[in-house]
Amino acid sequence: MIVGIDIGGTTTDAVALIDGDISSVVTVEASDPITAAAGALAKIIETLGASLSDVDVIAATGVGSASLGSSLLGISVVKVDEFTSIGTAGSKLAGIDKAIVVSMGTGTALVRVSGRNISHWGGSGVGGGTLMGLSKLILNMSSINTITRKAKDGDLRNVDLTVGDISGGPINGLPETATASNFGKVTDDANDSDKALAIINLVCQSIGVLAVFAARANNFKDIIIIGKLTQIPQTQDILAGVGELFGVSFHKPKDAENATAIGAALHVYLKEKK
Ligand SMILES: Nc1ncnc2c1ncn2[C@@H]1O[C@H](COP(=O)(O)OP(=O)(O)OP(=O)(O)O)[C@@H](O)[C@H]1O
Ligand SMILES: [Mg+2]
Numbered sequence: 001m002i003v004g005i006d007i008g009g010t011t012t013d014a015v016a017l018i019d020g021d022i023s024s025v026v027t028v029e030a031s032d033p034i035t036a037a038a039g040a041l042a043k044i045i046e047t048l049g050a051s052l053s054d055v056d057v058i059a060a061t062g063v064g065s066a067s068l069g070s071s072l073l074g075i076s077v078v079k080v081d082e083f084t085s086i087g088t089a090g091s092k093l094a095g096i097d098k099a100i101v102v103s104m105g106t107g108t109a110l111v112r113v114s115g116r117n118i119s120h121w122g123g124s125g126v127g128g129g130t131l132m133g134l135s136k137l138i139l140n141m142s143s144i145n146t147i148t149r150k151a152k153d154g155d156l157r158n159v160d161l162t163v164g165d166i167s168g169g170p171i172n173g174l175p176e177t178a179t180a181s182n183f184g185k186v187t188d189d190a191n192d193s194d195k196a197l198a199i200i201n202l203v204c205q206s207i208g209v210l211a212v213f214a215a216r217a218n219n220f221k222d223i224i225i226i227g228k229l230t231q232i233p234q235t236q237d238i239l240a241g242v243g244e245l246f247g248v249s250f251h252k253p254k255d256a257e258n259a260t261a262i263g264a265a266l267h268v269y270l271k272e273k274k
Pocket of ligand 2: 006
């Protein structure tokens with residue numbers, strides 16, 4: 001059994017890979033990376049009704065993995081570069097071997113995958129952390145569930161300025177519904193639902209456009225999204241809109257929210273199989 005552990009900026013995921021198949025996934029939150037990794041390992045072993053001795057190796061990845069040594073609770077730790085984990089997971093889970101994989105986590109990372117070639121394309125500090133921070137400041141809301149629930153009834157026309165608002169119709173090949181300026185038209189009628197949706201829209205459109213530019217620069221038609229931010233119900237519609245505008249497809253594979261941990265474990269599994 002290979003246990004993949006992704007110690008991220010907010011959450012830590014663990015996944016158990018048995019003979020290359022994903023058998024269980026858990027998520028924990030702890031601010032100390034070793035506590036988080038040990039907790040996630042314990043939780044996945046308990047979930048499986050297994051014991052520590054069943055684990056052959058730990059594949060560790062994510063920003064917090066730098067804090068781990070060469071073993072954890074007596075089990076050897078192999079560190080997998082986070083971009084390798086993201087690229088491996090995205091392409092394997094989506095079954096696409098030429099794409100930009102976008103990790104939508106606390107921050108955003110873009111990884112270029114072309115066959116076995118995986119490289120870091122770039123990234124942005126605009127991500128899930130931005131969504132949480134702006135929601136706290138603007139709405140005094142700290143729970144992701146409250147924010148997404150509020151956003152369900154939101155109307156972007158009270159907050160965002162569109163191409164149509166400025167030009168009265170489509171212009172230069174841009175439809176009138178395209179965003180000209182996020183938060184560029186905050187009206188006095190804007191309520192909390194409108195603002196919540198506008199925050200989600202700002203974060204997702206910013207990430208989406210970055211990913212599209214990366215895809216275009218590589219002549220790719222596919223973008224694969226992973227990370228916990230993909231769980232937000234509004235994400236897929238917003239990204240689909242960005243994709244449609246630029247002729248690129250966004251794909252959210254199964255297990256997208258735990259993909260980075262899966263990618264780390266898969267990377268070690270595939271290397272051992274060779
Ligand atoms: N249950 C949830 N549903 C939807 N979105 C969530 C949920 N939990 C967290 N998020 C969002 O996902 C973000 C964290 O994503 P994730 O856990 O993938 O990041 P991370 O791996 O900790 O960070 P990074 O990869 O940037 O180091 C949070 O900032 C929040 O916006
Ligand atoms: Mg992450």
